[in-house]
Every structure is written in structure tokens, then in C-alpha cells.
Amino acid sequence: xxxxxxxxxxxxxxxxxxxxxxxxxxxxxxxxxxxxxxxxxxxxxxxxxxxxxxxxxxxxxxxxxxxxxxxxxxxxxxxxxxxxxxxxxxxxxxxxxxxxxxxxxxxxxxxxxxxxxxxxxxxxxxxxxxxxxxxxxxxxxxxxxxxxxxxxxxxxxxxxxxxxxxxxxxxxxx
Amino acid sequence: xxxxxxxxxxxxxxxxxxxxxxxxxxxxxxxxxxxxxxxxxxxxxxxxxxxxxxxxxxxxxxxxxxxxxxxxxxxxxxxxxxxxxxxxxxxxxxxxxxxxxxxxx
Numbered sequence: 001x002x003x004x005x006x007x008x009x010x011x012x013x014x015x016x017x018x019x020x021x022x023x024x025x026x027x028x029x030x031x032x033x034x035x036x037x038x039x040x041x042x043x044x045x046x047x048x049x050x051x052x053x054x055x056x057x058x059x060x061x062x063x064x065x066x067x068x069x070x071x072x073x074x075x076x077x078x079x080x081x082x083x084x085x086x087x088x089x090x091x092x093x094x095x096x097x098x099x100x101x102x103x104x105x106x107x108x109x110x111x112x113x114x115x116x117x118x119x120x121x122x123x124x125x126x127x128x129x130x131x132x133x134x135x136x137x138x139x140x141x142x143x144x145x146x147x148x149x150x151x152x153x154x155x156x157x158x159x160x161x162x163x164x165x166x167x168x169x170x171x172x173x174x
Numbered sequence: 175x176x177x178x179x180x181x182x183x184x185x186x187x188x189x190x191x192x193x194x195x196x197x198x199x200x201x202x203x204x205x206x207x208x209x210x211x212x213x214x215x216x217x218x219x220x221x222x223x224x225x226x227x228x229x230x231x232x233x234x235x236x237x238x239x240x241x242x243x244x245x246x247x248x249x250x251x252x253x254x255x256x257x258x259x260x261x262x263x264x265x266x267x268x269x270x271x272x273x274x275x276x277x278x279x
Contacts, residue, residue, distance in 0.1 A: 040236065041234070041236050041239050042239055043233075043234075043239035043240060043241050044239065044240045044241075045240075045241050045243065046240070046242060046243070047242065047243030047244075048243065052239075052241070092256065095256045095257035096254055096255070096256015096257060097256065097257075154266070157266070157267060157268070157269050158269060160269070165232070165234060165266070166234050166239075169234045169235075170234075170236055173235065173236065174236075
């Protein structure tokens with residue numbers, strides 16, 4: 001009897017924990033990513049006068065295969081950098097690219113872990129991905145899941161690429 | 175392949191005062207036109223949203239990545255071609271929209 005109650009309580013606690021952590025708070029800030037992750041893409045954003053720098057964890061990069069779903073445990077980072085300006089206009093390098101400064105304004109993380117997607121309804125679910133938006137200090141900028149609706153809806157358009165705009169494509173191209 | 179498209183691209187290409195060319199890309203029906211472009215470094219792609227819905231020009235190719243942001247109907251955005259190579263243009267909102275671009279030195 002005691003064993004049955006203990007098992008039931010454990011199951012309830014586990015389920016509760018899973019439900020409570022769905023959303024940005026279950027993603028840990030990947031400290032030290034600048035050294036341990038691989039920078040795979042830069043994207044200039046003229047309308048916002050920023051440069052976005054993309055990173056992936058090394059294990060995922062090694063395990064990812066062209067055209068296949070990305071590995072569980074993949075962590076992708078999109079870092080917003082301020083850029084050098086000449087007056088109001090972006091300064092460009094010899095190839096016409098924006099020049100990032102060291103000033104980072106946002107760190108967006110998307111992480112894929114087995115089973116995470118089950119916490120979301122089918123019409124919202126992005127596979128097993130979840131999203132988080134951090135400041136450079138590693139603190140979440142927003143913990144309200146409603147602030148992440150845009151992430152889910154926008155990434156839906158790339159369901160054929162495992163919900164990623166850039167990394168699945170990068171693996172295909174490399 | 176590109177030689178067959180050259181007349182189409184040339185018809186939509188306008189030389190600028192500096193000798194560089196502007197290649198006009200239209201978006202009507204959530205479809206980029208032309209869908210293949212051959213240009214030179216210094217040329218400019220001009221995206222004209224002649225469609226009834228928003229678009230968002232996006233280049234995911236490493237070494238050429240650009241996101242021009244949301245472009246409402248009637249708006250125009252430009253993409254200067256500063257380096258040679260091949261890249262692909264997509265739309266953030268409409269994944270079927272696609273252009274292949276070859277930029278020669």
C-alpha cells in the first residue's frame with residue numbers, strides 16, 4: 001500500500017514538474033558558449049541596424065546529418081550585436097558586411113530535448129523545441145510563455161527544416 | 175542554366191549612374207520573379223513588394239546572411255551585392271519563395 005502511494009505521488013510530482021517547466025525556464029543559459037559553441041552564421045539586419053551571430057553546440061554540429069532531423073540536445077543561439085555606424089548609416093567591411101561591435105543586446109536560445117514538444121498543443125508545437133530570451137547576464141528577459149508565441153508561430157514556417165531557419169540549411173549546404 | 179535566364183534578367187536590370195546595375199525582383203502572388211539571378215559585385219537587388227501581403231527577404235546562406243525585415247505591400251528594400259559567390263534568397267514568412275543568386279567578381 002505504502003509502495004503504491006509513494007509511486008503515485010512520485011508520478012504526480014514528475015508530471016507536475018514537467019508541466020511547470022515547459023517554456024523558457026527549462027532552458028539554461030549556455031554560459032561560456034562563445035568558447036565552447038561553434039559560430040556558423042552571421043546575418044546582417046539593416047532595418048534594425050544590428051548583426052545577428054549564430055552558434056550551435058559542438059556535439060550537435062558533429063551529429064547533424066544533411067536533410068535529417070536535428071539531434072536531440074541541439075542548442076542554437078542567436079546573439080544580437082550592435083554595429084559600427086558612420087553617422088546614421090551602418091559601416092561596412094570590404095565585402096559589404098556590417099561590422100559588429102562587442103555590445104550584445106539579446107541572446108536568444110532554442111533547444112531541442114526529447115519529449116519537450118509533448119507539453120504543447122499540436123497547432124503550436126515546434127517538434128521538441130523550446131525557446132528562451134536572455135540578457136547578457138544570463139537572466140531571462142521574459143519568463144511569460146506568452147512572449148514566446150511569436151517564436152513558435154514564425155518557426156512553424158520551417159517545419160520541413162526541423163523548425164530552424166538557419167542551422168538545418170547550414171548542414172545541408174556545408 | 176543561367177544563360178537561358180540572361181535575357182529575362184537583363185530586361186529587369188537597370189544600369190545605375192556608377193555603372194553598377196539594379197536587378198528588380200517582384201513578389202506578386204508570394205513568388206519571387208525572377209527566380210534565378212546572375213549579377214556582379216557592386217550590383218544591387220531591388221525587392222519590390224507588389225503583392226497584397228507582407229514579405230521578409232532573408233538570405234540564410236553562410237557568408238551572405240541578411241534579413242531585410244518585414245516588407246509591407248508597396249514597400250521596396252535593397253540588397254547591395256558586396257562579395258562574389260552563390261546564395262539563396264528566401265522569405266521568412268513564405269517558405270516556398272526562393273531565388274538562386276550568382277554574384278560574379
